[in-house]
Amino acid sequence: MVDRSAIGATDDGYTMEVERGKIREFARATQSANPDYLDAPAPVIPPTFLTTQQFWSTPGAGVFSKVRMDRKRLLHGGQEYVFHGPPPAAGTRLHVRTRVEDIYEKEGSRGGTMTFVISVTEFRDDEGRLVAEARSTAIETARPPVEGGAS
């Protein structure tokens, strides 16, 4: 059961380095051959690259441990990235912090209540300037997901 009192909760934050080799690996895994990523000495990150923040956060220390979602019924509903200027380039150090923005329920089209958890992650540079934001929608379904649902 999702704990609605987690609205407003934040994690402790952490710092991640944007690395050229990681950008190259990610670009190739997402089937890009773009020289902007593969050949530039300090490439910018691909649009969805900040999902790799998972490598830098401590397992179990994230904000989701406070929300207490059931992983067997968990779906990724959507993901949004906003960049306040060109995306950060290799060599940038990002200070990362996630907060639970909202938790709400909706009736599913196939019956049962679905719980939506919206989390927002802010990425700031060494000067404290907001470089990028990520908004994630996680869904806890009434029962384990079936084919045709979200991934």
Place this chain on the structure above:
Amino acid sequence: MIAWEDLGVGATLPAREYGPLTLTDFVRYQGASGDFNPIHHDTAFARAAGFPEPFSVGMLQAGILGSYATDLFGAAHVRRFAVSFREQVWAGDVLICSGEVLDRHEDGERRVDLRLEVRRRDGGTAIRGEATFVVE
């Protein structure tokens, strides 16, 4: 790269196919992203969860859509990129990325708002997306 003159409201972007995707593509993406959920590579685990076989990571097809869009508009030009997940993607799927211009702005710098889609060639919509890019 596409010229501003060709980016009127309603203009369609050239569609592009990716795949067929393989289980190795899923695993490679999981390694690159750090998401090691076994439902995307472990058949026994996927079956125990009620699925016939492992299915792709939603963020893989989202990332492929990002590759499609940045090839058209340039890596440094993305300002917003949003996806919502619809149908799952399976090994063997060919994905078709497409898009159209929803709106455009010229206040200071030129920007286009795009509607994007990832469609399974033998199925329905896998991802609905929206993006904003700067156009020089």
